[in-house]
Amino acid sequence: xxxxxxxxxxxxxxxxxxxxxxxxxxxxxxxxxxxxxxxxxxxxxxxxxxxxxxxxxxxxxxxxxxxxxxxxxxxxxxxxxxxxxxxxxxxxxxxxxxxxxxxxxxxxxxxxxxxxxxxxxxxxxxxxxxxxxxxxxxxxxxxxxxxxxxxxxxxxxxxxxxxxxxxxxxxxxxxx
Amino acid sequence: xxxxxxxxxxxxxxxxxxxxxxxxxxxxxxxxxxxxxxxxxxxxxxxxxxxxxxxxxxxxxxxxxxxxxxxxxxxxxxxxxxxxxxxxxxxxxxxxxxxxxxxxxxxxxxxxxxxxxxxxxxxxxxxxxxxxxxxxxxxxxxxxxxxxxxxxxxxxxxxxxxxxxxxxxxxxxxxx
DNA sequence: CTGATCATGTAAGGGGTTACATGATTTT
DNA sequence: AAAATCATGTAACCCCTTACATGATCAG
Numbered sequence: 360x361x362x363x364x365x366x367x368x369x370x371x372x373x374x375x376x377x378x379x380x381x382x383x384x385x386x387x388x389x390x391x392x393x394x395x396x397x398x399x400x401x402x403x404x405x406x407x408x409x410x411x412x413x414x415x416x417x418x419x420x421x422x423x424x425x426x427x428x429x430x431x432x433x434x435x436x437x438x439x440x441x442x443x444x445x446x447x448x449x450x451x452x453x454x455x456x457x458x459x460x461x462x463x464x465x466x467x468x469x470x471x472x473x474x475x476x477x478x479x480x481x482x483x484x485x486x487x488x489x490x491x492x493x494x495x496x497x498x499x500x501x502x503x504x505x506x507x508x509x510x511x512x513x514x515x516x517x518x519x520x521x522x523x524x525x526x527x528x529x530x531x532x533x534x535x
Numbered sequence: 536x537x538x539x540x541x542x543x544x545x546x547x548x549x550x551x552x553x554x555x556x557x558x559x560x561x562x563x564x565x566x567x568x569x570x571x572x573x574x575x576x577x578x579x580x581x582x583x584x585x586x587x588x589x590x591x592x593x594x595x596x597x598x599x600x601x602x603x604x605x606x607x608x609x610x611x612x613x614x615x616x617x618x619x620x621x622x623x624x625x626x627x628x629x630x631x632x633x634x635x636x637x638x639x640x641x642x643x644x645x646x647x648x649x650x651x652x653x654x655x656x657x658x659x660x661x662x663x664x665x666x667x668x669x670x671x672x673x674x675x676x677x678x679x680x681x682x683x684x685x686x687x688x689x690x691x692x693x694x695x696x697x698x699x700x701x702x703x704x705x706x707x708x709x710x711x
Numbered sequence: 712c713t714g715a716t717c718a719t720g721t722a723a724g725g726g727g728t729t730a731c732a733t734g735a736t737t738t739t
Numbered sequence: 740a741a742a743a744t745c746a747t748g749t750a751a752c753c754c755c756t757t758a759c760a761t762g763a764t765c766a767g
Contacts, residue, residue, distance in 0.1 A: 469684040
């Protein structure tokens, strides 16, 4: 995964949908995990406290006084911060986007963002095509080098995956 | 990448082929990178010194006294250690192997290990089929939940990739 | 009343990244 | 002579994982 505290964006992204507790967030991770990410409590709770201090989220005043539950909601500042990050790859200067950054954003670009979604998919296709061309060259170099047979299989796998991705995203772009 | 010092295995794997310096190792990473991994000098050099202390590698006596170059070779102990790790997933108790562990081993299982290679590919196919079945279930759950549209696309991508992998590995297994 | 689940954290340690530091050798 | 490349490291920092710690609530 990318190296710039992705957890904060995931948390903010979840909180754009509804207020949640740290426990809720962890459960969402466990339920929808596998394909993307996960995080233990020991990462989630400190991150929530940090986001609170940064005023990107705030505590929901609890009607139930007795409960120790801490329900968080995203602030206006948090909304802006999240949206800026989400649409960052769509800036005119961006020429490539890696798989992790792509997947992370894809997760939050749903139906209401069809235009941005298509832009993101097109950007990803451009990156993939560059990578495919590069891998074809590497494959040509490696063929008939039996000592690099394992690497050859990996390159073939990467090629198959990236080609499948391009096909899928092109299909999705065409869909109205 | 997996969490148990993969760098050591990559270094040992490279040294099974020929003695190398830390600088050579870094160059190999940069040249053959992209598909797999990379590591900066600040990780490579300390790791080489650790492996040396563990006697998994040793310094090649340099004929050229003036050079500060340190060329390393793998020891018998290092060979055993590497081979044990390489074939670990093929132990009868193993029921699954994740993509990172798989790719890492695939890289070092070349032509001389056709039998182990096929075992590894079959193991990976079993894991992939389990994951595919799981993703089909998740996809069925998510379809018609427009608020999870991004996640639906991710699941479709994962499915396409895993299916392409199974197809590729099955083809490779059949090859004599 | 006992165990499962809810609920929130701290501490220690590993591994990876970026920046910093130094000097020799080779190429232009 | 300057620039690029060869060559080996240390230090600080961040992220992530595992283990530990605590207590409330709910179901059987």
